[in-house]
Amino acid sequence: MRVVERLRRLPGLAWCRELPPAAGGAVLAPGILSVGLHLIGREALSLAALAVAGALWLLLAFAFTCRLVCDRPRFRAAAYTPAALTAVAATAVLGSRISMLGRQTAAAALLALAAALWPGLTFAVMRHWKRQMAGAVFLVCVATQGLAVLAATLALAGLGDWLARAALAAFCLGLFFYGDAFTRFDLREVVRGAGDHWVAGGALAISALAGSKLTAVPWTGPLPTALHWATLAALALALAWYVLLLAAELRSWRPHYELRRWATVFPLGMTATACLSAAGPTGVGWLFRWGEVLLWIAVGAWLLTFAAFAALAVTRPGGR
Incomplete structure (x- = not known):
């Protein structure tokens, strides 16, 4: 009890308790x-983005742990929202990038953490x-496919064939979850969504990324061919969503900052990233060139979103 009381008295803890689960999107983006x-060889920028993602992950982990210890009713209420699954997805994406650094033990630890969080939060x-x-409903697919990406990455790094089989199971389950989520998605969000409606396409993109890892x-038997076409199908649908959502954004431009813009x-x-990753395993080389163009667009979007957040923080401290 004394530990809890001390935590409650920590400076800034009230701010930590106010952080919504949707803040996890701020980790996913730079991650x-x-x-x-890294895939296009911009290692210095890649490491800088990784540092941002890692720092934000630690901050949010501390904030949500404090909420669990000091304010359990609010923690449980937040755990019921789809945005809570960003905890799983962000941990898995961070682990995948750390694996690319050759830090397989740390990446495996993050996989274990994400896998431990996944059942309870998903249920x-x-x-x-x-x-x-809203579009956050698709995070059930994103979180599941995040596990598939990290497990497949570790399998390709030589940590065990069982990880590849686990990744395949998560990939198939993630596709099922996407179909279920789509039936619950309000299609009007395409025009009026606050930012998380883009997850409708992002969930298919991470499915394609998982598929490209599994294809490698x-x-x-026939599994490689099935994975090849499943990856291309998921990527094609993700690109179709991209075009549709971009057209909707241009039709109804909303430049103001909103937390869900992450x-x-x-x-x-x-x-x-899905285009970049799929180019090699699927043999569709032009996907890499498209991926480079789309990546710089995403970097620009991150900079604009961060600038809008910084402007809001200056004019309205503590505002979201």
């Missing part, structure tokens, strides 16, 4: 940009699903 920048979120939901695994930057970066 996936770091992966994409809590899906128990409270309803009709006509030396499977036998959930716009993440799908932009994820679509670019």
Whole structure:
């Protein structure tokens, strides 16, 4: 009890308790940009983005741990929202980038953490699903496919064939979750969404990324062909969403800052990274060139979103 009381008296803890789960999108955005920048050889920028993602991940982990210890009713209420699954997705994306640095033990630890969080959060979120939901409903797919990406990355790094099989299971489950989420998505959000409506396409993009990782695994039988076409299909649908959502944004321009705009930057970066990653395993070389173009668009979107956040923080400290 004394520890809890001390935590409650910590300076800034009230601010930590106010952080919504949607803040996890701020980790996902630089995390996936770091992966994409690494794939095009921009290592200095990639490491800078990784540092931002890592610092934000630690901050949010501290904030949500404090909420769990000091304000459990609010923690439980937040855990029922789809945005809570950003904790799983952000941890998995961060682990995937750390694996690319050759830090397989740290990446495996993050996979274990993400896998431990996934069942409870997924069950809590899906128990409270309803009709006509915002784009955050697709985070159930994003979180599951995040596990598939990290498990497949570790399998390709030589940590065990069982990880490839686990990644395949998560990939298939993630596609099922996407279909279920789509039936609950309010299509009017395409025009009026606050930013998280872009996750509708981002979920397919991370599915394509997971598929590209699995395609690189030396499977036998008809599975490689099935994964090849599943990856291309998911990527094609993700690009179709990209065009549709971009057209809707241009039709109804909303330049003001909103916390859920980080959930716009993440799908932009994820679509670019999926193109970059899929180019090799699928043999469609022009995807890499498209991926580079889309990646710089995503970097620009991150900079604009950060500038809008900084401007808001100056004019209205503590505002979101």
